[in-house]
Amino acid sequence: MTEDKPEQPGPLNPTEEFTSGEIELGRVLFAGECTFMLGAAGLEQIPETELPEIAFAGRSNVGKSSLINALTNRNALARTSHTPGRTQQINFFNLSERITIGDLPGYGYARAPKDQVAKWTRMVNGYLKGRRQLVRVMLLIDARHGIKDVDRKVMKMLDEAAVSYQVVLTKADKIKEKERLRVIAKTATELSAHIAAYPFIHLCSSHKGAGIEALRADIGRIAQGDR
Ligand SMILES: Nc1nc2c(ncn2[C@@H]2O[C@H](COP(=O)(O)OP(=O)(O)OP(=O)(O)O)[C@@H](O)[C@H]2O)c(=O)[nH]1
Ligand SMILES: [Mg+2]
Numbered sequence: 001m002t003e004d005k006p007e008q009p010g011p012l013n014p015t016e017e018f019t020s021g022e023i024e025l026g027r028v029l030f031a032g033e034c035t036f037m038l039g040a041a042g043l044e045q046i047p048e049t050e051l052p053e054i055a056f057a058g059r060s061n062v063g064k065s066s067l068i069n070a071l072t073n074r075n076a077l078a079r080t081s082h083t084p085g086r087t088q089q090i091n092f093f094n095l096s097e098r099i100t101i102g103d104l105p106g107y108g109y110a111r112a113p114k115d116q117v118a119k120w121t122r123m124v125n126g127y128l129k130g131r132r133q134l135v136r137v138m139l140l141i142d143a144r145h146g147i148k149d150v151d152r153k154v155m156k157m158l159d160e161a162a163v164s165y166q167v168v169l170t171k172a173d174k175i176k177e178k179e180r181l182r183v184i185a186k187t188a189t190e191l192s193a194h195i196a197a198y199p200f201i202h203l204c205s206s207h208k209g210a211g212i213e214a215l216r217a218d219i220g221r222i223a224q225g226d227r
Contacts, residue, residue, distance in 0.1 A: 011169065011184050011203035011211070018217040026216030029223055032096030034072045039089040043126045047092060053100040053133040054219060055090075057124070058140030059150060060106030063170040063206055067140065068093070068103055070206035071216055078103050088120070090127060099223045100133065108150035128154075129161045136198075136222055137165035138215075143172050143203065146183050147190055159196045166198040167191060168215065173205040 018026075040046045056064040065078035065087055078091060091103040104127070105120045112120075128137065137158060141147055147155075147167075158165045167187055172180060184201055191197040202218070204211035 011180075011201050017200060018214060018221075022217040022220060023213055025224070026213065026218070026220035029096055029098060029220045030071055030073065030216045032098070034074065034077060034093050034095045034101075036077065037092040037094050037100070039091045040123075041089045043123055046090065046127060046131075049092075049100050049133055051094070051098065051100045051133065052135045052222065052225075053102060053131065054136050054138060054222060055102035055104055055128065055131075055134060056138045056140060057104045057128070057154065057165075058106060058170075059142070059148065060109035060112075062106060062140045062142050064106065064140055065103055066206040067138075067168065067170060067204060067215075068101060070204070070209065070212050071219070088116075090123065099219070102127070102134075107154065108148070125157060128158065128163060134163060137163055138168050138202075139165045140168050140170050141187065143169040143180065143183050144174050146186055155194055155197065159194055162196055164196050164198060166200065166202070166218075168202040168204055170204055170206070172203045172210055173208045 038047060056068060058064055065080040068078040069075060069080065077093065079087065087103055087105045089105065093101040093103070095101055104124055107121065107124065128134070139151065139154065141151060155165070169183060169187065180203060184203065187201055188199070191199060191201070202211055202215050204215060
């Protein structure tokens with residue numbers, strides 16, 4: 001856990017953003033059963049479901065699968081890897097029969113074969129634009145690097161498709177507090193120009209557990225229908 005204790009609410013002190021009741025609801029939601037449903041290798045394999053759905057999107061290796069594991073407190077629910085491009089299909093999880101979680105293949109992996117990239121892009125874009133159940137996209141951004149052009153393309157597409165999304169800065173343990181403040185400020189400024197972006201930014205470390213309970217609380221809000 002980080003030792004940061006800033007006075008103002010926000011990503012460095014995110015629990016201030018949520019009531020203790022919301023933190024508890026989030027904890028209970030993620031303490032429930034989380035089961036792997038299926039991995040969809042193409043749009044036609046995406047399951048028909050009724051629950052509200054949250055997708056974890058972001059560049060290859062940004063930490064999507066690790067974050068799902070940290071949220072659910074399981075080491076190996078979603079497969080993680082040192083090798084970018086590990087998640088090659090959309091993996092669906094059912095959380096407590098309340099919400100569906102989608103772990104997306106990462107985008108922007110320069111060394112992946114071109115036809116593979118084209119296939120993933122088609123699938124991920126088709127899913128993000130056309131998924132009726134999708135209530136929020138968690139757009140993961142590496143806190144060390146900030147928003148990149150490949151992320152901007154996805155943000156533009158989500159804005160145009162009116163799919164609400166929220167930035168989660170990952171790997172917070174890799175940078176110092178001063179840099180955290182800088183990346184949060186810069187990200188917030190850029191997000192303010194995006195119509196479908198939520199203004200609240202999460203800052204998490206899946207390895208150290210920082211920011212995880214706040215993100216659980218936020219997803220709990222979504223599961224409650226408070227969007
Ligand atoms: N230091 C640190 N490393 C992290 C954190 N989260 C993930 N990583 C590391 O980043 C690498 C990629 O993590 P994944 O969770 O597999 O990333 P992903 O976004 O699912 O990757 P793809 O499925 O390939 O798109 C692994 O080596 C993780 O251990 C974090 O909070 N801190
Ligand atoms: Mg992954």
